[in-house]
Amino acid sequence: MAIKILSPEVSARIAAGEVVERPASVVKELIENSLDAGSTRIRIETKGGGIESISVIDNGRGIPEEDVFLVFKRFATSKVETADDLEAIETLGFRGEAMYSISAVSEVEIATGVDNERAGSRLVVRDGAIVEQSLIAVNRGTKVKVNRLFRNFPARRKFLRTHSAESGRIKSLVQRYSMIRPDVAFELIQEKSRPFSTTGSNDIRNVMSSIYGYETADQMLEVKLDEILRDWHGPVVTGIVGTPAQTRANRSHMNIFVNGRWIQSKTVSYAFEQAYHGFMADRRFPMGVLDIRLPTEDVDVNVHPAKTEVRFRKESDLFGSVQHAVRNTLLQSAPVPPASRRVNSQGQFDQGRVPAVRPTFWPTSIGSIPLSDNPDMDNNLFGPGYSESVDYSDSIANQQSNTPHGTLPVLRVLGQIKNTYIVAEGPEGAYLIDQHAAHERVVFEQ
Known part of the structure; x- marks a missing residue:
């Protein structure tokens, strides 16, 4: 022809x-x-x-x-x-x-x-x-x-x-x-x-x-611009994302925009998912909106007539920026609450409950571990009749964990490092706990 x-x-x-x-x-x-x-x-x-x-x-x-x-x-x-x-x-x-x-x-x-x-x-x-x-x-x-x-x-x-x-x-x-x-x-x-x-x-x-209803929107977390990034000339990520309890069965609720343009990008989607690593169960996906702002010379939108496929000049920087922005938002919204003690009428410390920082943030709950269940702990350390219980129960679930008592001695929380590690004091010395790994264990056992 x-x-x-x-x-x-x-x-x-x-x-x-x-x-x-x-x-x-x-x-x-x-x-x-x-x-x-x-x-x-x-x-x-x-x-x-x-x-x-x-x-x-x-x-x-x-x-x-x-x-x-x-x-x-x-x-x-x-x-x-x-x-x-x-x-x-x-x-x-x-x-x-x-x-x-x-x-x-x-x-x-x-x-x-x-x-x-x-x-x-x-x-x-x-x-x-x-x-x-x-x-x-x-x-x-x-x-x-x-x-x-x-x-x-x-x-x-x-x-x-x-x-x-x-x-x-x-x-x-x-x-x-x-x-x-x-x-x-x-x-x-x-x-x-x-x-x-x-x-x-x-x-x-x-x-x-x-789109999702008032209750869902009210619990979502805003991804805000860090003050230290206001003069940053690389990728800037803002938006709003769901809590780890607000997961979905597929990726259709992950909305990614670059310079105001809705795009489909495996790199950015994977960074979005990885930010929730340790926060949610397998085969579940986050929801939310990410508004990514890049210098126009660092992104090529002239790839396909549909204009939903783009190419990035510094893809690794973009991946890190997205993952950091979302994960930092999750960590800041779920810090380890300080341990609290209350004194009863006999002058003894009574069991106290530490309320969840944000309702329904965690999809699971962690029950209390009484001190008296641990044979290695000296119950007279703070006086006769002393007992302590630190409760991180979720405000919605309000259920006791199936984690067996005595796995760890009761610990007194001293603080937190970089929103990642819990520093605690126990009978045998100091404990450094990866809070995300601990959460994964709780989810696994339940």
Whole structure:
């Protein structure tokens, strides 16, 4: 067969096949355009799982009348001008392929307006060609409506899942963008589904409450920027993560963003998981949102048209930064509580309970070990009738451990080293205990 140049129709469908995989891909590209336009409110409406129609309405800057005709041209963008710009991409979109690809496999209607123009612009594009155009009265912002997705691409349409499954993918996508942009009010309206919305209050915990519920969000831990890293020019990690008790059966609740872009990275995901090593059981995975900020020259986002795969220049530094930030948050939120003693009416020390530092942090409980059960301990060390019990019971479980008494003598906690080791005093001298290994033993025995 002789070599031929593909027709514009065929080449457009091939390009669309990379960018527009399913309805959620369309929603992703339109939301990113809205965010790049400075929108503070974004409304998404879908019908038939996004196959029948998708509408995205924002209050962004809008598109001037003279530029609106370029929106559906291939490689037409306002975000990149020179090759050097590709080395420091700061916007979510930059390839100039999204609207061109969407219009090649559907019918698209766009209505947009800017502040300094008397009227807005409206275009209808079908199969990549403009079929209608007019001036309309419209508020500042842009509305894009995509109808009959893959109407001329049956090979792609037959591989789509059910309407409910495609709707679920769209909902998950919108929730991810609401996590990384809590300052933007999102609203999602779908058929036969409860509407999802956020307030745009710039509070990540409020967003997590809208997604997972108030109780779950209230217990999650914020990953905050260390003061010593404020002048650091490497990877900076912030966000919100679940406690070791808030684990999930798969990795779908691990949301990773780099410079505001949702990505999929085995390296970062593994670092996220390793931060919980010793805190949770096997085959369980953490949940949360990590917002990683990197110098733009240290990350390459121009890897795939979907823009979810990226490459890092200093991958080992990124791994260490993610693991340290998350693990340090876990350790700071679960320090070893100080031992406490109470004196009863006879002047003797009575058993005291040390409350958990944060409710439901630990997924297990550790019972008390009475001093009198240890034959090697001199009970008269602090006076006749003295007995002591240190109880680290979880505030929710409130159950006694199955760990046999007498495994260790009763210890008096002296302090903690680097949020990792417990320093304690016993009858035979000082004890240095790896608190994470001890927790793993407790989980194993239970």
